[in-house]
Amino acid sequence: MSKMSNKLNNRISLPIYFSLAVFFIFLITVVITGLLFYFARIFGLLNEHIAQDGTLLPVMTLIACTIIGTTISAVTSRKMVKSIRMFIEATDRLASGDFSMRLQLKSPPEFKILSENFNRMAEELGGIEILRTDFVNNFSHEFKTPIVSIKGFAEVLKNDDLTKEEREEYLDIVIEESARLASLASNVLELSKIETQSILTNKGWFNVGEQIRQCVLLLAAKFEKKNLSLNVNIQDYELSGNKELLNQVWLNLLDNAIKFTPEHGEIKVSMEKNEDSIVILFRDNGSGIHPEALPRIFDKFYQQDTSHSTAGNGLGLAIVNKIIHLHEGTIACSSTPSQGTTFTITIPNGL
Structure with a gap:
């Protein structure tokens, strides 16, 4: 039974939702106004002269409907306005870098879909931010290590007291670290190139x-x-x-x-x-x-x-x-x- 009601709710579009809301507001306004005039007539607040007046009664009805309708609309629209404010607040927090923000809007159906899409977007952005941070940290480490090593051994090689064996060993380390640096640069460029590809070429x-x-x-x-x-x-x-x-x-x-x-x-x-x-x-x-x-x-x-x-x-x-x-x-x-x-x-x- 619940599954059938969920399917029915999902089929109700936002325009129909608003149309039904307006209809019920109008209906409640008419009913309350009618009851007020009915009780006013019973308790003698509405005499024959007012009832037969072609101008006064319509004006009173219009004023009553306006006051009652506005009050009902203000009360019933608070939930809708609250949902919109929640969405605005959530987007502001997301734009400020708070990727933990989540929405839990349940109705109308379009707001529920909007909430799910927003949460999925926030989750994806959070994942991208983590990847970006990890990328920067790891790249900095991988790039800095061989440079520091090359610099250190280059300074040592300036020492004239080194033996031939030591000099050869340090030069080999410098060559190895240079190759490592070149490999890192090549791999980063290669990864950057293939990540931009969405279609396989040169097949x-x-x-x-x-x-x-x-x-x-x-x-x-x-x-x-x-x-x-x-x-x-x-x-x-x-x-x-x-x-x-x-x-x-x-x-x-x-x-x-x-x-x-x-x-x-x-x-x-x-x-x-x-x-x-x-x-x-x-x-x-x-x-x-x-x-x-x-x-x-x-x-x-x-x-x-x-x-x-x-x-x-x-x-x-x-x-x-x-x-x-x-x-x-x-x-x-x-x-x-x-x-x-x-x-x-x-x-x-x-x-």
């Missing part, structure tokens, strides 16, 4: 299996350096997409797997083709991701290692996530601490 058919094999070869030195074993099960499947962007995805996921897999560990890459999509898995037996960190791994600049001691700037997975969504695909991550991580990418094979 074409290519052999995705061969592309992944080439990415493995590019990172062969890193595999050998950590003595990692590689278990690859990929086929020559054709995929429609942006070859350059997807190349970044495979390189990033492979590089992450190498980074977080201990020496003599194992990395698996597998692929299978479904009726309308291609599924690619990247699995490692590394340190894994903590359950609390798992929902945030695709956030910009987010790193599970809060000490920032691990190489990286927290932009890689954000870029990967955006590229996959541009291809109308999905990316999911499952992980168990100390056991490993699996990234599953699903991309439609007929864009």
Whole structure:
């Protein structure tokens, strides 16, 4: 029964709501005025002379209706005016930066919809503000750290008492930090570029299996350096997409797997083709991701290692996530601490 009444309320539009309100105000005004004249006639306040007067009675009726109607309208409109004032106050607070503000308007139906839309907007703006703050804080940290390091070691290198070995070591650190800074700038620019895209461009058919094999070869030195074993099960499947962007995805996921897999560990890459999509898995037996960190791994600049001691700037997975969504695909991550991580990418094979 309640569901039926809710549906009926939702069907009543704002104009009908106001029309009904005006009708009932008019009806109540007429009824009260009629009762007043009726009781006035009974108690002798309205004599025959006044009743037969063609001018006085209409004027008295008009005055009575005006006073009664205005009083009823003022009382009944207070709720409507109160709702509008609440909305004005809420928008003022929202404009001032208070994104915790919420509205709970229940009637008329349009005001309820307005309230729900306002709350959703406030929630989205609050989320954007948190992301903006996190972005600024993390970017400042990631950008400042290599600059401070370069400055410090550059000052040390001015010392003439350094041995050749020390000088070489410090120069290597300066080069490494410079590369890290350049990588950060490149990733920020790349993320900024793809975030402005809503439509995938430069699409074409290519052999995705061969592309992944080439990415493995590019990172062969890193595999050998950590003595990692590689278990690859990929086929020559054709995929429609942006070859350059997807190349970044495979390189990033492979590089992450190498980074977080201990020496003599194992990395698996597998692929299978479904009726309308291609599924690619990247699995490692590394340190894994903590359950609390798992929902945030695709956030910009987010790193599970809060000490920032691990190489990286927290932009890689954000870029990967955006590229996959541009291809109308999905990316999911499952992980168990100390056991490993699996990234599953699903991309439609007929864009």
